[in-house]
Amino acid sequence: MLPVTRTQGYLSVSVPACCRLILFVAVLFLLHSSVLRAQGEYLVGPGDVLSIEVFGEKDLSGNVTVSQDGKIKNILLGDVVVEGLTTGQIEELLTKELGKEYLVDPKVTVSIQEYKSHKVYVLGEVEKPGTYALTTQSRLLDILLKAGGPTSNAGDNVSILRREGGTLDHIKVDITRLFVDGDLSQNIPIKDGDIIYVSREEKGNITSRFYEKKLNLFYVVGEVKAPGAYELHEGYTVLNAILQAGGFTDYSKKNGVMLVRYENGVRKVYHLKMGDVMDKGELSKDMHVRASDLIIVPESLF
Helix, strand or coil: CCCCEEECCEEECCCCCCCHHHHHHHHHHHHHHHHCCCCCCCCCCCCCEEEEEECCCHHHCEEEECCCCCEEEECCCEEEECCCCCHHHHHHHHHHHHHHHCCCCCCEEEEEEECCCCEEEEEECECCCEEEECCCCCEHHHHHHHCCCECCCEEEEEEEEEEECCEEEEEEEECHHHHHHCCHHHCCECCCCCEEEEEECCCCCHHHHHHHHCCCEEEEEECECCCEEEECCCCCEHHHHHHHCCCECCCECHHHEEEEEEECCEEEEEEECHHHHHHHCCHHHCCECCCCCEEEECECCC
């Protein structure tokens, strides 16, 4: 177990940053099979796509998407609440309900076709910043792999911002021990809603100063030209935030922007039509930004 120090609310481990990208790829080949360890069973949520197989019953089998209110539709049972359940629990539920009136000794298998309800946001010096789905096997190395690994400009520090109850915790990890020594104790589990920020290799870089001084930050992810963490200025709105992040990409869903905010420990999501704000000048649809707000710009399907 590596020595860990805590200063000003940070968890710290440290190592040099040279040859980071090469080391990252090498460690993936050597250790990836070892780090794929389940962190408890996955709890199904809205947006997840489930594959349901009822033996001998084609009409009851197929892929279904969990609705925003946590339900799936079954042609015999109607709406079935599955949010917060594991696949095993959903199998038991469907088996029990189908066996009550409709089928004799039903055999039900449920698996996850697409993970979508639990997300993590990766920013900074990685090859592919963006939003990534979490699975039962999600640790820091797994997520960095999905994001293409650190760039050649990446520094030692990976900062993980995590909401625990009503507080925002900053976990600061130096990842070279993981890459160089293969120390899996540093491969910490990643949780739903975490923001992972890979800092740039610069002395006194601005990102590190933000975290150390705990300045007011907001975060912009998704289909903007420069996803990242930005300092909040007085009077800033979502429009200012998107412009500071380089503006929309050609693939953005402008009227599907979401602002995620914690108020008194409760997570709230505001849906904003920023296309109307920017293209039609309907400023009443804009919204002021607060510290720690997360602005998500989704990809348009068309």
